[in-house]
Amino acid sequence: MSIGNMDDLPDNLLCQILSNLSTKEAAVTSLLSKRWRHLFALVPNLDFESFSPQHTDHTSFIDFVDRVLKLRGKDHVNKFSLKCGDGFEDEDVYPWISNVLRHGVSDLSLHVSSSLVYWLPSKVFVSKTLVRLKIGPEDGPKVKLRNVYLPRLRTLILDSVVFVEGEIGSAKLLSGCPVLEELSLGNLEWGYWGSCYVASKILKRLTLCCAHCDDNPKSVSFDTPNVVYFKYSDNIAKKYPKLNFDSLVEASIDIRMTNDQKANVRYVSNDDEEREMVGNGTELLMGICNVKTLYLSYDTLETLNFCCEAIPVLRNLTHLTIESNQEVGWESLPQLLKNCPNLETLVFQGLTHKATSSRPSLTHCPVKFLKILKFGEAGDDDDVDMAMEIVMINHFLQKMLNLERLIVYYNTSIEDDLVEVSSQLQMLPAAASSKCKIQVISDSLGLSVTLPISL
Numbered sequence: 172m173s174i175g176n177m178d179d180l181p182d183n184l185l186c187q188i189l190s191n192l193s194t195k196e197a198a199v200t201s202l203l204s205k206r207w208r209h210l211f212a213l214v215p216n217l218d219f220e221s222f223s224p225q226h227t228d229h230t231s232f233i234d235f236v237d238r239v240l241k242l243r244g245k246d247h248v249n250k251f252s253l254k255c256g257d258g259f260e261d262e263d264v265y266p267w268i269s270n271v272l273r274h275g276v277s278d279l280s281l282h283v284s285s286s287l288v289y290w291l292p293s294k295v296f297v298s299k300t301l302v303r304l305k306i307g308p309e310d311g312p313k314v315k316l317r318n319v320y321l322p323r324l325r326t327l328i329l330d331s332v333v334f335v336e337g338e339i340g341s342a343k344l345l346s347g348c349p350v351l352e353e354l355s356l357g358n359l360e361w362g363y364w365g366s367c368y369v370a371s372k373i374l375k376r377l378t379l380c381c382a383h384c385d386d387n388p389k390s391v392s393f394d395t396p397n398v399v400y401f402k403y404s405d406n407i408a409k410k411y412p413k414l415n416f417d418s419l420v421e422a423s424i425d426i427r428m429t430n431d432q433k434a435n436v437r438y439v440s441n442d443d444e445e446r447e448m449v450g451n452g453t454e455l456l457m458g459i460c461n462v463k464t465l466y467l468s469y470d471t472l473e474t475l476n477f478c479c480e481a482i483p484v485l486r487n488l489t490h491l492t493i494e495s496n497q498e499v500g501w502e503s504l505p506q507l508l509k510n511c512p513n514l515e516t517l518v519f520q521g522l523t524h525k526a527t528s529s530r531p532s533l534t535h536c537p538v539k540f541l542k543i544l545k546f547g548e549a550g551d552d553d554d555v556d557m558a559m560e561i562v563m564i565n566h567f568l569q570k571m572l573n574l575e576r577l578i579v580y581y582n583t584s585i586e587d588d589l590v591e592v593s594s595q596l597q598m599l600p601a602a603a604s605s606k607c608k609i610q611v612i613s614d615s616l617g618l619s620v621t622l623p624i625s626l
Contacts, residue, residue: 215249217271221256229258240270250278257284264290272298277323280305293317296347298324307331307357319347330357345371358382368413370394380404385429387449393458401459407450407474414458422462426452427470428478436477452479463487469496469524475503484510495521508536521545522560539575541567546581547592561595568602577609584615593620 217239221232232255251271255264264283269292271279277300283290295304296319304321307330314332321327327348334341345351351371355378366389369377377398381388387406392413395401399418404425416422428436432449452475459465460483467475472493475482482503488511493504501524508514517538543564547557568577581592593611602609609622 215247217248217250218252220252220254221259233259233263236267240267243274245274248274248276250280251276252280254282255284257286259284259287261287261290265292268292268295272300275300277301278303282307296321296344302326304328316343319343321348322350324348324351326353327351328353328355328357330355332356333360342368342370345369349373352376354378356380360384366390368392368394372397374398376400378402380425381406383427385431387429401462404468407452407455407478409450411451411454411458414455416459416461419459419462421464422459423466424455424459424471425468426455426474427468428474433473436473450474450478453481453483456485457483460485461487464490466492467494469494469499472501472503473499475507476500479503482506482510484512486513488514490514490516490518492518492520495519495524497523498525500525508538512537514538516540516542518542518544521548522563523556536571537573538571539573541571541574541577543577543579546579547583547588557592561592561599564596565599568599568604568607570603571607572603574602574604574607577607579609579611581611581613582615583613586616586618589613589616589618589620593622597622 219232219236219239221229248271251268253264253267264287268279268281268290272292272294276298279295279301280303281291291306291314295301296314296316299320299322301321301324303326304324305326305328307328314334316334327344334344341356345354351373353376354369354371354374355376357378357380359379359381367379368390369379369392371394374395375397377393377395377400380402381404384406388408390410390412391405391408392411393401394413394415396415396417398416399420401416401419401421402423404423405427406429407426427433428449452471456475456479462485465485465488476499491511491514508517514537517536517540519542522543543560546560564577564579568574579592579596581589583589583592589611596609596611611620611622612618
């Protein structure tokens with residue numbers, strides 16, 4: 172379509188077309204003709220980024236944002252995204268956010284330099300039009316919540332935002348969002364919290380990730396019966412008094428000990444007196460026992476090694492992903508796999524782990540599909556580490572009686588290496604399962620090697 176033909180289109184349709192571009196890209200169209208000079212400013216979605224090569228200094232960026240907002244007048248703003256780094260003042264950013272709030276913005280995304288302190292208007296938390304609000308990442312603002320009333324908000328993503336009132340602030344936030352379905356809180360600091368209680372009958376997706384620190388939270392509770400996705404990263408709490416995840420489908424768990432606690436359990440002799448558990452991972456696992464898809468970090472595996480009285484039965488679990496680390500053993504893995512009677516897919520993100528006296532007992536493991544990610548990426552001595560990984564794979568093949576497919580992801584860029592690994596796997600003894608097919612995949616090469624069913 173030529174520019175002449177496009178000039179025949181009404182303004183609202185042209186604005187709809189321009190809304191598929193970023194604001195800086197749409198602004199280029201102002202050079203086409205007099206009619207197009209201000210048209211870009213009328214699009215309902217505004218996207219400003221100070222890191223753009225078009226804005227070599229802060230003054231030009233400030234002038235550009237001011238100009239666009241002035242040209243819009245009282246027109247409704249659907250989406251407003253702002254990213255700006257160091258060199259700006261509170262009085263630059265504050266009016267922009269206030270402007271779009273006055274004009275009924277429904278999707279607000281803010282990534283502002285940590286050097287600014289008072290850039291966030293309190294009216295952000297009393298907007299009747301916001302449906303989605305995102306603040307962060309990196310060092311966010313400190314927020315003292317006076318009033319919270321966000322009657323239409325369905326998605327709330329806060330990264331590094333500090334609630335001065337701690338747990339009280341989070342409770343006030345949730346109570347003021349009656350239709351909130353997705354909540355993501357990242358880089359929380361327990362120095363401001365100490366304990367946490369999240370309660371909502373509406374939430375469907377919940378992410379709670381706390382910053383690394385030297386303390387364990389005293390108490391963490393979740394009363395969220397309709398949450399289907401749960402991501403949780405934190406030092407293990409001293410207790411989990413209430414955990415309600417009746418509808419849970421998928422969870423990603425990263426619970427860890429403090430650095431001092433890790434040093435104690437890793438390097439203190441077994442002959443020393445029995446160590447007192449700093450928390451009980453059993454409570455957390457019991458709370459999520461309905462889960463169907465589960466990811467466990469290597470920190471979680473280590474925490475379960477030392478801070479778990481017993482691993483509960485996870486009857487609904489069909490897909491389990493385990494992250495490995497060369498400093499963390501697999502002591503808790505045998506009992507975990509034993510208590511997953513309906514597990515179908517098992518994924519290892521790496522196989523290298525701290526050597527223990529025994530390997531996982533897998534004879535009665537129901538797993539049908541085994542995936543090995545990050546093969547050959549373990550340590551400095553590639554040949555030794557890869558040989559150990561081959562031994563581990565052979566153990567799986569000999570013990571997993573129900574295995575139907577093994578997929579090894581070896582992200583090498585050298586085709587001969589892929590052929591060599593495939594040859595080594597082919598020379599292993601026959602698998603315990605006559606149905607087992609083995610596949611070696613290299614995404615870098617875009618190649619896949621499928622081995623004969625009889626090894």
